[in-house]
Amino acid sequence: MKILLADDHSMIRQGLVLLLKQSYPSAEITEKSNAGELKDALEQHKYDIVITDLFMPGPPVIEIIKHIRDAGNKVPIIILSMSLPERNAVRVIRAGANGYLSKDTVPDELIRAMQFVLQGRKYITPEIAALLADAYLDDVEKKPHEKLSDREFEVFQMLSQGKTVTQIAEALHVSINTISTYKSRILEKMNFQSFADIIKYAHAHSLI
Incomplete structure (x- = not known):
């Protein structure tokens, strides 16, 4: 499995690599430290799954997701963020991400989320599902x-x-x-x- 991992904090990347290797010991993990490197990697190489921080130096990650989706790239993408779901979850799911996780829940949920998105499904918690429902209902009155x-x-x-x-x-x-x-x-x-x-x-x- 080829995994693209992007986060601008090296300590977080190291922790995620250890977590991923426990479940996928033979995985080939490519690390990137900013959004520009993430964009270039997605345009130049093929991956089985992408795990990326939402806020990094460089172009907005949401715009990168939209760009590769418009280009026909369907690679599963899981977004990690320190912010509360209501701030960004609806935006990233609408942009084409397959899952959204708070970094606080990563140790418990990341591998399960990966299993979902690798099967072509979206990983959406009940909380985010409620936010999505509210967002669609409120579209008329933003x-x-x-x-x-x-x-x-x-x-x-x-x-x-x-x-x-x-x-x-x-x-x-x-x-x-x-x-x-x-x-x-x-x-x-x-x-x-x-x-x-x-x-x-x-x-x-x-x-x-």
């Missing part, structure tokens, strides 16, 4: 933050954490002008007047 694109939502989350435009630009490897443009779009789409409105909204909707 909340303000649900009107944002995936990249805009990522910038919104970082702004709501108190990061400056410069810090976000450095983290995402884009220009300050690009982040300023995203910030303006966010304020416009969400009908906000100031940065303080972003913080207040994020706290009120448990998005921070």
Whole structure:
């Protein structure tokens, strides 16, 4: 089995490799440390399964998933994240991921999730299933933050954490002008007047 493993923290990758080798001792595991390397690997090689962190330096992982799905690549993808499911699970499943796990539950759930997705099934916990159902029912009346694109939502989350435009630009490897443009779009789409409105909204909707 060829496994592509992507996470920007080497300690986490080491732990995941040990976990994977216990169940798949003969697996060939390729490690990547950022989203750019993940994208290149998916475009240049074939894998049986992909396990990746959601937030890494480089292009948004959600956009990478959409890109390879549009290109016809059906490799099973499991997303790992430190954030709560309600923040990102619906977005990544809709983008084409086959499973979403909180890193806190990885030791207990990762191998089971792999068994599901390798059989062509999606690994969706009851909690995420409820979120998906709510999302489809609420599509007609979207909340303000649900009107944002995936990249805009990522910038919104970082702004709501108190990061400056410069810090976000450095983290995402884009220009300050690009982040300023995203910030303006966010304020416009969400009908906000100031940065303080972003913080207040994020706290009120448990998005921070």
